[in-house]
Amino acid sequence: MVQQLGRLKESASQTAGPYVHIGLTPNFCGIAGVYPEDLGTRLVGEKTRGERVRIEMRVIDGTGTPLKDVLVETWQADADGLYNSPSETRGAADPHFPGWARIASDMETGLLAFDTVKPGRVPFPDGRMMAPHISLWIVARGINLGLATRLYFSDEEEANAEDPVLTRLEHQNRVPTLIATRRDDTYTFDIHLQGDKETVFFDI
Amino acid sequence: MKNAKPETGSFFQRDRTWHPPVLTPLYKTSVTRSPQRAPISFANTLSEITGPTFDHEILGALDNDLTLNFARPGESAIGPRIIVYGRVLDERGIGLPNVLVEFWQANAGGRYRHKKDGYLAPLDPNFGGCGRAITDEEGNYSFRTVMPGPYPWPNGPNDWRPAHIHFSVFGHGFVQRLITQMYFEGDPMIWQCPIVGTIPDRAAVEGLIAALDMAATVPMDARAYKFDLVLRGRRSTLFENRMEGN
Numbered sequence: 001m002v003q004q005l006g007r008l009k010e011s012a013s014q015t016a017g018p019y020v021h022i023g024l025t026p027n028f029c030g031i032a033g034v035y036p037e038d039l040g041t042r043l044v045g046e047k048t049r050g051e052r053v054r055i056e057m058r059v060i061d062g063t064g065t066p067l068k069d070v071l072v073e074t075w076q077a078d079a080d081g082l083y084n085s086p087s088e089t090r091g092a093a094d095p096h097f098p099g100w101a102r103i104a105s106d107m108e109t110g111l112l113a114f115d116t117v118k119p120g121r122v123p124f125p126d127g128r129m130m131a132p133h134i135s136l137w138i139v140a141r142g143i144n145l146g147l148a149t150r151l152y153f154s155d156e157e158e159a160n161a162e163d164p165v166l167t168r169l170e171h172q173n174r175v176p177t178l179i180a181t182r183r184d185d186t187y188t189f190d191i192h193l194q195g196d197k198e199t200v201f202f203d204i
Numbered sequence: 205m206k207n208a209k210p211e212t213g214s215f216f217q218r219d220r221t222w223h224p225p226v227l228t229p230l231y232k233t234s235v236t237r238s239p240q241r242a243p244i245s246f247a248n249t250l251s252e253i254t255g256p257t258f259d260h261e262i263l264g265a266l267d268n269d270l271t272l273n274f275a276r277p278g279e280s281a282i283g284p285r286i287i288v289y290g291r292v293l294d295e296r297g298i299g300l301p302n303v304l305v306e307f308w309q310a311n312a313g314g315r316y317r318h319k320k321d322g323y324l325a326p327l328d329p330n331f332g333g334c335g336r337a338i339t340d341e342e343g344n345y346s347f348r349t350v351m352p353g354p355y356p357w358p359n360g361p362n363d364w365r366p367a368h369i370h371f372s373v374f375g376h377g378f379v380q381r382l383i384t385q386m387y388f389e390g391d392p393m394i395w396q397c398p399i400v401g402t403i404p405d406r407a408a409v410e411g412l413i414a415a416l417d418m419a420a421t422v423p424m425d426a427r428a429y430k431f432d433l434v435l436r437g438r439r440s441t442l443f444e445n446r447m448e449g450n
Contacts, residue, residue, distance in 0.1 A: 014399060018320055019320070026332065088250070143234070148379065199239075
């Protein structure tokens with residue numbers, strides 16, 4: 001026998017369920033008057049630095065049907081590649097950009113749309129620069145543990161080609177599942193939970 | 205204060221034998237919503253180590269009182285009055301200060317205030333079902349509510365959820381993000397439930413069952429349940445900080 005390490009176990013995850021909106025976006029689901037506004041609905045203000053872009057996502061199940069009860073949270077650096085977090089040690093991020101958003105899908109169409117700025121590049125631990133990306137966390141009925149993935153940008157071909165996360169994927173034919181397509185100022189990004197077009201998810 | 209200096213270490217990896225797997229066919233909706241390919245791992249980068257924080261100033265006076273925060277003046281929600289309290293810790297046993305905890309639940313009859321819930325039990329006009337708190341310097345949170353009722357759901361032909369409260373917790377890094385459910389000590393429905401049953405390890409389920417804590421009750425007012433939440437721990441950053449204090 002040796003001494004115990006004395007660590008606790010992480011609380012086990014459970015699905016967010018179909019009524020996740022009650023807790024996380026109550027105004028969106030018609031519960032008015034408890035909070036002045038839902039958290040994470042405004043990323044960009046007049047003073048935010050950087051290029052404004054719109055992102056339109058869908059999360060699609062194994063039968064090809066968009067989820068209409070999905071909730072996605074996003075986390076990204078500001079236009080200069082700095083995170084608005086106490087754990088960011090490289091400098092102060094844009095005070096007018098929280099970096100975090102929470103988006104509930106449209107209950108009829110499944111569309112997840114939000115306005116943000118394009119993030120700057122952030123270094124990998126070994127110093128190489130990662131391509132601009134947004135971290136996504138996906139929860140819904142039927143998802144037992146929130147799914148983590150990243151959104152990269154189709155007009156960053158050079159940066160994507162040298163990104164330390166994208167280049168280390170064994171199956172390079174899956175890289176396109178992580179790249180949002182630009183048209184004008186809007187990127188579209190379909191997340192496939194299952195099947196031939198399955199998006200790459202991360203255990204990080 | 206232990207966490208005066210923000211931590212920048214990478215997180216302990218998740219124990220995926222402890223969490224529910226993605227595919228749990230007895231919980232039917234997981235069948236078409238579960239990835240079939242293995243998730244890809246890589247070392248934590250700044251994108252994983254950092255995460256949003258929330259200011260206590262966002263909280264309204266009734267945000268942690270579900271008996272009142274949707275109620276008409278002078279009225280309150282119907283149901284057994286309870287206090288739910290506990291700490292948000294990480295796997296090292298350190299209380300996590302200033303983390304946002306959000307919770308939502310059905311009313312005492314098992315009915316959710318959501319247009320997709322068609323259960324015949326009535327809505328309570330004085331109950332919304334949402335609340336939130338931010339932990340104090342030691343990681344403590346608490347809220348008042350009414351005990352939620354069990355409710356039937358279209359999974360098997362006669363499946364009922366145990367009484368539960370949904371919890372969403374942030375931590376300090378985006379990959380600590382967690383959503384789970386709290387169950388109540390002694391509820392026989394816990395061990396019947398296909399969603400509880402997605403968790404392979406009985407000890408992991410027991411970690412989600414809040415204990416009745418008579419010592420924390422307010423006599424003639426509300427009973428109390430204690431529910432601690434544990435988030436992923438993180439490594440010390442020996443190379444970036446002074447050795448002392450690690």
